[in-house]
Amino acid sequence: MIKVGVAGYGVIGQRLADGVAKQKDMELVGVADVAPTLAIRALKEKGMPYNLYLANPDNAKAFEELNIPVSGTLEDMIQKCDVILDATSAGVGAKNKELYAKYNKKAIFQGGEKNSVADVFFHGYANYEKGLGKQFLKLTSCNTTGLIRSVDCLDRLYGIEKVAITIVRRVADPGDYHRGLTNALQVDKAPSHQAVDLMTIMPHIEATGILIHTPVTHGHIITVVAKGKKKITKEMALEAFKSHDRIRVVRLADGFLGNASLFRYARDLGNPRGDMYEIAVWEESIVESGDDIMYAINIPQEAVTIPETMDAVRACMEMETDRLKAVAETNKYLGLGKWK
Template identity: 40%
Template sequence: MAKAKIAVNGYGTIGKRVADAVKAQDDMEVVGVSKTKPNYEASVAHRLGYDIYTLAENVEAFEKAGMPAAGTIEEMLEKSDLVVDCTPGGIGEKNKPMYEKVGIKAIWQGGESHTISDFSFNAESNYEQAVGRDLTRVVSCNTTALCRAISAIDRELEVNKVRVSLTRRAVDPNEIKKGPVDAIVLNPVKLPSHHGPDVRSVLPHINITTAATKVPTTLMHVHTVNMDVNKDCTAEDVKNIFGSQSRIRLIGDGITSTAEIIEYARDIGRPRHDMWELCIWSESITVTEKELYFFHAVHQESIVVPENVDAIRAMMELESDGSKSIEKTNKAIGLSNK
């Protein structure tokens, strides 16, 4: 079968990882990636062998910088079956008419609103509903984390209610112009943060409220989760449920911080220290009368990456069974939580 031809529009934190993950699969290939500036990231993309496309007005700047563009973004789209839009939040919306004009399937990220595609995706939660779709949004890192944990528990114990307090990393490690540097910011002040409604865009039957703050760190987000379920269970039952999920990693061995999780990712040789799995602290799992509590950490730069690959596979009808796609994606990128 011919490989699905994928364009990655926006080669930043998410786009560079999506491109590498697509490249690792045997049923899809990267046609090209796009950048607006011929900077160090473009230079690395060149070295990695990606064709770089850019805005028509920037083609000359790439030429001058000694990394000639392969063409314009529109030309990249013309050669592709599906575009993964990884541009900054809000730009994806502006790109939609261009995708419609070319008649290409499109995936957006969590920085765009649900209405951009009227369908929001998480592989563990609703893969089958994405099969054959033309437009999809992969929900944000925090929402992906919550969907993974909630779906796993909901299937076994029926979730009744979820309350989450999120401590969000301020910016990604390479961002030098944003903060906070010395503050805890209520983000937003009013409840709920966008994550609760976002979870409901994937799992509409879940009663969830979320509140979020931002703190001066770049590595990961941390959530304090409180969940009511309908069935009796023990902490051991919950650990077993989470332990059976390929994209959830139970954390122990003395790790009490995001810094140590990232060090662990480095030690096990993960590319760019990526931790694609949702990291749940095993010892934090506590159950009192059908009420669960636990802490988990989210590597914002990478958790949505395997989800994008699965969304492509569903939309391109390369695999109709979600669990088979998840297994295939995991294997190709080297995701093993053992």
């Protein structure tokens, strides 16, 4: 049983902890954080299902005053783990890396860290083999994770030469107060980092993209124009997407009108926090344009990277060397593909 710890119990860290807890071949040692945040207070109110470790022992008194039990320090947790999933704020993971190296532990970083923090820039479907046995892996961002899922899906079946993307990006997560737009859209300089990141993971594909920040909090939407090595028809693309366990094909005709429809559907399913691990592609958005194929996908930014992080554990710990078997294990434990 692989022992896993989660450093940082925020938006991603909470979901990583839940994801690990669902894996029958992994054991969650605990989670670590610096302060009694709302997420930590909720953890206490739920009966402390996960052991809690202090990333900053100087804050111990704040936890004591709230009667929040702790099991030790971040260093204590690290020593008990085989691999740590670092979901701390951007830049903190690079500092934590010194501790992971000190105890010769493996670590997986989220997309906010610089690529230089890791041995491999990782995606479970697109380059699983490159992560095998490596000490430090870094995940792609939420947008890049979902984008690569869809492009890799088409590429492995039909071959993709080039993609051009437009990202309609939510500006902040629900509950964030530190930034936002009001009655405005904001355009980033092209090419977007997601297009550049895709080329890093899949160097045989040329990519470019534009990103637009929007004043919403639930999900990103990406439109993709892809050029195949041969013409890809709508029927071919639809068949490919329907075969993928991390892609849900939805229809406008059924009431899936946009990002909010998917968020509400996840809540109606009873998914914790209204999360979806899968991306969604709108069937009516799949259109042929000359020799190109175009489609639109929804990215549930808070949970979409969780499956690929579980894949990363399997790769770096060499739990499974076969890519398809590895992602299938992750999918099984997370309940992905059950809607088919």
